[in-house]
Amino acid sequence: MTTTDTTGHDRILAICRSNWEYRGIDDASLREMLQELEAHLQDAEAAGRTARDVVGEDVPAFAAAWARNRAPLHRRALRLAAMACWAVGFLLLLRHLIRWTTELTVDAGDLAFWGLVATVTVAWELKRGSLGLGRSWLLASVVGVPAALAVRFLAGDGVLFTLPLWAAPILLLPMLPYVVADTRAKKAQSAAR
CATH class of the missing domain: 1.10.1900 (c-terminal domain of poly(a) binding protein)
Structure with a gap:
């Protein structure tokens, strides 16, 4: 060669x-x-x-x-949906921990922030090929914070609904089969070498 x-x-x-x-x-x-x-x-x-x-x-x-x-598209769409749920669930769990509470109040600014952070994170990580805690969180926050402040300014800060602590882990669950499959594949790959 x-x-x-x-x-x-x-x-x-x-x-x-x-x-x-x-x-x-x-x-x-x-x-x-x-x-x-x-x-x-x-x-x-x-x-x-x-x-x-x-x-x-x-x-x-x-x-x-x-x-x-x-x-096929339906399999990739399912993985993308699981990644989006994981990003939102992680942010919710983080917010519960930061505020040290079992219930979160959610307003329009929160929805804008979570939506943008999840979207930017998933898009960035899909481009990289994996979901992790890399630079995507910083980039997503840089985009999400101003958007949340603008939405909160325009829509007000009235409470839309409250979220209990158990909602965050439930949103993390759809990604679990993909994480397990990827981990098993990596171990099998290492064992084959």
């Missing part, structure tokens, strides 16, 4: 990884897809074909098509 081919393979794999992470492909499937693509690229090279013979001229279009076949 020449250096140029390896660099080309690495670039194709990097483009596909980025595309699949952006589309919310789970970690286990992403690793499996990358291994399969790498094997196809090596087989093509051994047969005297180029990497472009495998993926075509438009690598992002190839990656997008494979992602749609591998993880």
